[in-house]
Amino acid sequence: MTDLSSNDLLEIQRRMLRIRRFDERASKMVKRGHIPGTVHTSIGQEAQVVGSTFALADGDYMSGNHRSHGHPIGKGSPLGPLMAELVGKATGVCKGKGGSLHLADFSVGSLGESGIVGSSIPIATGAALSSKVLDNGKVALAFFGDGAANQGVLYESMNLAGSWKLPMIFLCENNQYALSTPAHTVTSGVIADRGAGFGMPGIRVENGQDVLAVYAAVKTAADRARAGDGPSLVEVVTYRYNEHSEGLRLATDYRNAEERADWLSRDPIVLFRNHLIETGVSAELLDQMEADVLAEVDAAVAFSDASPYPELSVAFDDLYTDKEISA
Amino acid sequence: MTDLSSNDLLEIQRRMLRIRRFDERASKMVKRGHIPGTVHTSIGQEAQVVGSTFALADGDYMSGNHRSHGHPIGKGSPLGPLMAELVGKATGVCKGKGGSLHLADFSVGSLGESGIVGSSIPIATGAALSSKVLDNGKVALAFFGDGAANQGVLYESMNLAGSWKLPMIFLCENNQYALSTPAHTVTSGVIADRGAGFGMPGIRVENGQDVLAVYAAVKTAADRARAGDGPSLVEVVTYRYNEHSEGLRLATDYRNAEERADWLSRDPIVLFRNHLIETGVSAELLDQMEADVLAEVDAAVAFSDASPYPELSVAFDDLYTDKEISA
């Protein structure tokens, strides 16, 4: 990747690590009851997430889904307010009102994750429309899963973005399952192939564990968008290592052991660490990075722990901009 | 068309004529205030309609849209109750409660037209599901326009039908405009090309004024469906001769005069009449058919005229099957 500096490469690894460690911690906290409700981790999908977000500029927009922590972390959101949000603290990035499913950090262009599968895709489309109308050069990316790829609103959005040549990327995180349902049993055709019928490139990144392969595909799409040539559909094939959500226990027969072992043997973070070492980065530096990231996650938890829960009355703020008429 | 008898060919022409004369009459009746509300004619699109319906078996299902008279007529529905429905009479095929937009004649497999663009597509999909579950060999066809092709529910239905290999035909009536909006300005890519991404053939009938070309494409799709090989998408390129709806007056500049003249010069009924004459059918026989069809339409109007309006209380029937709890 000629356009990535060695610093960039390190930053890519750091962001993947942040996602991994943040999600590992969140998983534990759910199981111990420190995080209410549930969370959906991106563990195993870090290359797909960071390869995508890193191909965007700082000011670019994105929307996401229930597998929600990786996206803002990948886009550079600080961990403390994210963790506090998961716990439901007043210092959470959404003041404790969103929770894991609804993280949003407008300061990094994160316009919101969505608990409703497919529902945030047109939000990113609208952000791309703003960019086009205001001519501000921003690109918008919508993350969605293989399951969401069967929601009609995706195709309405693709058609709209194609017709209006919006600067937009449709990023399908194909981890091959929607909850217990194997994608191939409910998907007719190939997701990436759906681009063509909607007048846009449909790119399939078969090795979604290779962060640079993902980056390259998304960067191409982003360049195309910024050049005014319209949207792209990018499908990244990947795998989630954990259960659909933390704490959920399903009959195990929907994913088999060999399949899991195969994907575990291609851990995106290990792969990229090896790649960095091959290109001359020292193991010590990478070990230090690992330690730093762990410390960051510790600090995020400490920040959350030290934060108060929101006041009762906070529940009655922020519905409308003019408070006096709220409820 | 080896599988069409000479009787079939005459019947095709008769059904196209029925649509033409019925719609011409309806148009007049709207303008004179004899039909309340408005109607959307299929004038100019008869080949597309009859080529499709004639490729179905009698027991097969179909759903339609606001351009609604041609479909049941094409499927063999008697004209009297259709006309009475347009006028709002008690003898209407829906007892006067549906009107032009919501014709349905279950006796010929017509499961209902829909005033909501795109909304009836999954209804046909469900009929195809019944056929599959009950294993009764029926095929279901959904009619929808180029405008409706941008409703997400179409792609949900295509994906569902593809995943379940339902005996289903998605029939896009591309008359190149959705109300005032030229299809090419709001459609990214080519509609027929959208089939491939959803794992099904996408066939484009470029000459949708040629009834046998339409028939051949739909027959292929129906055979495929009946053989258990799943759904097809068929896009038929055609043209409506009248305004979007009768009585509507729009700025004329959205369709130009040359374009109209070109399509008018390829009137599907004239083309097929010529074809029949070439194959040895006598002009007298065809003239007689024209007269017969006009008489049929006259009789339908007479039937409607002679019919009473529904009793007031009829408005309070048929919401639920168990009447006592209605309202």
Added chain:
Amino acid sequence: MTVMSYLGAIGAAQREAMDADERVIIIGEDVEANVYGTTGGGKSRSSEGDFTQRYGKNRIRNTPISEEGIVGAAAGAAMTGLRPIVDLSYSSFLYMAMDQFVNQVAKNRYMFGGQASMPVVFRSAMFYGLNTGAHHSDRPYPMFMNVPGLKIIAPSSPSDAKGLLRSAIDSDDPVLSFEACLLWGTKEEVSDEPFWVPLGVARTVREGTDVTLVAISGSVPEAILAAADLEAEGISVEIIDPRTLVPLDRNAILRSVAKTGRLVVAEPAHRTCGAAAEISALVAEEAFDSLLAPIVRVTAPDMQIPFSPSLEKQMYPTRETIGAALRLVTGATGVARAALKLAN
């Protein structure tokens, strides 16, 4: 002042708002060709007032038929610096976009702890009473009233149409505007100057002392006729048009009922869980001690809308059914009760 139709007043408000703020754009099916009459001077593209001529295609955006995508895109655009007006043509098409309305438009600001604001207006017309059958005739505003986070207007006069729409466009919150086709042609003198009718403030259409009649949208003209009939019978009716359904001007209604002691609510929506139910429940809770008679709702019955003109006309509140309700609560008569039974 100019004599404006209801539809013309909407066009005027849109033009004013587009002139005043570059961020205002119009999105919708067939808006370019001014099919629904609010984005042009006349019906011709070349006419002077044509919005596409005036503002260009970057700001007048003709869309595919994709309500869900359009509503969501408008929400996303509103969250990132634009102030879209979305023309959804008929209210019956809003269901296609219900997820976007409820889960994105209404919730985002709240869920994100105030990070988002959502300055977007969704306009649609309730096309009832015109023999178009069940699909086009819906009056679905009550279901949106059950969704916190939306504001809802339902203007019943040209002036209110203009002034409320300006306020809606200037609001930083999402506003749904339900317009009644039956009112499209209504005309009155309306100021050519910009003006704003505040959201949440009812209009007292007519003062009275014996009974309060809250009337909504297309029921307002019928209410006025009914009140005139009752006046001739010596009964003084106070008519209140809430104009904004969310936020509702509760005080205006409660004050009036405190004065009259009687309440009738007329609206064209279906009965169960309608706006009339809400207003009745509000009064039964907050003004119970003033009440001298049962609260009567005059609404569409819980029935879909039949096509046939002979059937449809009995489906909505009329001068007669409203009158019957007024007579009932101001001194019940057998005739009035029978008339109401027929209607509900």
Added chain:
Amino acid sequence: MTVMSYLGAIGAAQREAMDADERVIIIGEDVEANVYGTTGGGKSRSSEGDFTQRYGKNRIRNTPISEEGIVGAAAGAAMTGLRPIVDLSYSSFLYMAMDQFVNQVAKNRYMFGGQASMPVVFRSAMFYGLNTGAHHSDRPYPMFMNVPGLKIIAPSSPSDAKGLLRSAIDSDDPVLSFEACLLWGTKEEVSDEPFWVPLGVARTVREGTDVTLVAISGSVPEAILAAADLEAEGISVEIIDPRTLVPLDRNAILRSVAKTGRLVVAEPAHRTCGAAAEISALVAEEAFDSLLAPIVRVTAPDMQIPFSPSLEKQMYPTRETIGAALRLVTGATGVARAALKLAN
């Protein structure tokens, strides 16, 4: 009789209905793997009660995530000979299919003059009170009550869950079932034999003489606790659970209010245009002369649901807020009014 959980009772009704009629099929996301616990004996595919084993994939249909397509397909299938049960998992996902519910499921039979019948059941769970944030927590049944042509059940006990679901499946009309996750674990003795709880018949949960308390879905257990509290204070509360919201057992409610003269309505939905509004309006119109006190609604406020446990718990009717309302209407106290203010 067997001790069954609410969820188990739903599974039992589905199994009975599938055994009884080949035309009954189940359609939904993740139904094959029994993710939501009503299509299997246990959580394992191999367990005896597993529906996929028992009925095969032709009748247990795992779907893509395409709510609109699924609901419409189920409607089309119901119109052509099947009797589908659609598992939509969470109630918040129903919006995706709103057009199909309103424009096809509810209208087709009527519009087509009775040619169609629509024997289909749509089940979903209201996942509120579980700290899942605004997207999953909706309780949207009131908006469906405003749509003529749908029937709506909201069982609050295992027996009702089983008996109402059987009636719903056997109904030739479309029925929406709203189940409350908070009730999933509730257990009681339920008959192993098939039985049917008729649609449109309320259950008197407890008889009383001083005040009528209509409680819906997840509010029923809180209502029972509140009534016990009030009993200790010498006030006798009659609790009515409508069970079916459409058709509503109006007579049961009116009869009770005629007896007690006082009404409180508790439900977990948002306040404006909720079921409580409808019930209040019904009584304010039909039983006005019996009423001795204002009608008080105890509902969720018109606010979206916050995620943080510290915030969410105050959003729904509780024993305390229901108790406060009961005290208010049976002899208002300042404390009760203050407690209610907080809640609404």
